[in-house]
Amino acid sequence: MQTIVLGSSSITRAELLNKFEVPFIQRDAGFDEESLRISDPAHFVYHATKGKMQSYLEKYDLEMPVLCADTVVTANGQILRKAKDRADAKRILEAQSGNTVSILSCMIYKSKTIELIDLSTTDYLFLPFDTKALHDYLQSDEWQGKAGACMVEGFCKSYIKEVVGLESTAMGLSVEKLLPFLTF
C-alpha cells in the first residue's frame, strides 16, 4: 500500500491510520476553520475539509496522495466544536449528557488519479453522564483538542445506549470507507 500524507495535526487520526496499518506521514494542512461562518454542521465540516485540502495543495504537490478531514459534534441542532477551556468543556458535555448526539466527519482523499469525498455521521443516544465521572474527566484534560470534548472510545463509551454508524467516524476519520481507494 502506498504511503499517504495525513494532512492533519490530529493525534487521533494518526492513531486510526496506524490501527488500520495505513502507511503515512503527517503534515499540518494549516487551515483556520475559525474563518468559516457556517451554521449548518454538514456544510461546516465539508467546507472545513475543502479548506484544509486547498491550504495543503498551496504548499505541497500530489507526489504523495493526501488525506484531509474535519469533525464536528452536534446536539440540539448546535455545532459543538473543541472546548475553549474547562468551563466550555463542561457546557459542551452537559449538552450531550442524556441526549441524542450526531458526530459528522468529512474526509477528502486526493491522489493523481482519484479524489474521494466522504461525509459520514455516527449517531449516539447517550445515557446521562455521571456527575462525579464527568468532573473527573474534566479534570483529566483528555477532552482538550477533541470535537465536542468527547471521547467515544473513552469517557463517553459507558454511556452509549444506542449507536448507528462507525466508531472511526465519531473519532474523526472513517478509515473503513477509505481503505478500498488506497490501492488506486
Ligand SMILES: Nc1nc2c(ncn2[C@H]2C[C@H](O)[C@@H](COP(=O)(O)OP(=O)(O)OP(=O)(O)O)O2)c(=O)[nH]1
Ligand atoms: N480520541 C478521540 N478524538 C476525537 C473524538 N472525536 C473527535 N476527536 C478529535 C479528532 C480531531 O483531532 C478533533 C476534531 O477537530 P478537527 O477536525 O478540527 O481536527 P484537528 O484540529 O484535531 O486537526 P486538523 O484540523 O485536521 O489538523 O477531535 C473521539 O471520540 N475520540
